[in-house]
Amino acid sequence: MPVVPPVCDFGRPAPGFSLPGTDGRSHTFRDVAGPKGTLVMFICNHCPYVLAVLDRTIRDARDLQAMGIGVVAISANDAEAYPQDSFENMKAMAAEKDFPFPYLYDEGQGVARAYDAACTPDFFGYDASGGLQYRGRLDASRREAGPADLRRDLYEAMKQVAETGHGPKEQIPSMGCSIKWKPA
Template identity: 75%
Template sequence: MAAIPPVCDFGWRAPAFSLPATDGKTYTFDDVAGEKGTLVMFICNHCPYVLAVIDRIIRDARELQGLGIGVAAICANDAEAYPDDSFDNMVKMAAQWALPFPYLHDADQSVAKAYDAVCTPDFFGFDAEGGLQYRGRLDASRKVAGPADLKRDLFEAMREVAQTGKGPREQIPSMGCSIKWKDS
């Protein structure tokens, strides 16, 4: 069953993190932050919702980076229960798709919990000061990519953040596979 995150809590502060990436480096929020804002995405390697739009995620990330938006993706799924989401497989996915942003591993799931991430994909768009301005969908695609001419909700929202520091008041939540939490 698909999971749906809550609506945007405007101004909520981005939690700090320090996570290893598929490129062998460790990144903090400040390392990935952009001059005009920051997009933090929770994705994973096996989710059909992510795989249906990974090319669009990459396209939008590249274009947003050109607008001064920093971008990073985080995989927080339980890799023991879901081996497709292991760090080694994250490295393979990053190479296969030539991800233009750091792909970070949240092995203990503390960052996903701090962000209250719900699903993959789950998008958090922050302004230049680290205040949340967007918690919506990429576009209207679901498990299958929609038509190429779909409204680019995420891109348009983050372009607005880059230009004005504010996200749109009306946002449609993302939908995807639930985060695969470890048993407590």
Template identity: 75%
Template sequence: MAAVPPVCDFDWPAPDFTLPATDGQTYRLADLAGPKGTLVMFICNHCPYVLAVIDRIIRDAKELQAMGIGVAAICSNDATSHPADSFENMGKMATAKGVPFPYLHDEDQSVARAYDAVCTPDFFGFNADGRLQYRGRLDASRGQAGPEDLRRDLFEAMKQVAETGRGPAEQVPSMGCSIKWK
């Protein structure tokens, strides 16, 4: 069953974290922050909603990074019940897809709980002050990728955050597989 996160709680402060990444490094939120904002995404390896749009996520991440937005993805799923989401398999996917951002492992699920993450994908777009400005969808794709000409909701919102420090007033929530809790 699909899960849908709540609407954006504007100006909610980004919770700090320290997590290992598939590139062998450990990152804190401050290490990932960009001069114009930060995008934290909860994704995983097995979710059909993520797999349908992972190439679009990568495309948008690259373009947002060029605008000064820091980007990171976090997998918080229980790898015991969903072995495809193990740290080892995260690394394989990051390499195979050429993921241009740190892919972090939240093994104890504390970061997902701190963010109140609901589904994969779940997007949290913060401004340069670390205040939430976007909690919406990537685009109108659902369990499969929609047409290439869909409005790029996440990209447009984070571009606005980079330019003005504020996200759009109207946001459509993301939808995806529920976080697989332990």
């Protein structure tokens, strides 16, 4: 059953993190932050919702980076229960798809909990000072990619953040597979 995250909590500060990346380095929020804002994406390797829009996500990340938006992806899924989401498989996907952003592993799931991440994909768009301005969908795609001419909701919202410091008041939440939490 798909999960829909809550609406944007405007201005909520971005939680800090320090996580290992598939590039062999550790990254913090400050490291990945852009001069005009930052996009934090919770994704994973196996989710059909992520895979359906992965090429569009990469396209939008490149376009946003060109505008001064920093971009990072984090996987927090339980890799024991979902081996496709292991750190080794994350490295392979990042290399195969030539991710233009760091792909980080939240093995302890504390960062996902701090962000209140609910699903994959889950997009958090921050302004230049680290205040939340967007928590919505990439576009109207769901479990399958929609038509190529869909409105680029995430891109347009983050472009607005880069230009004005504020996200759109009306936002449509993302939808995807639930984060695969480890047993308590």
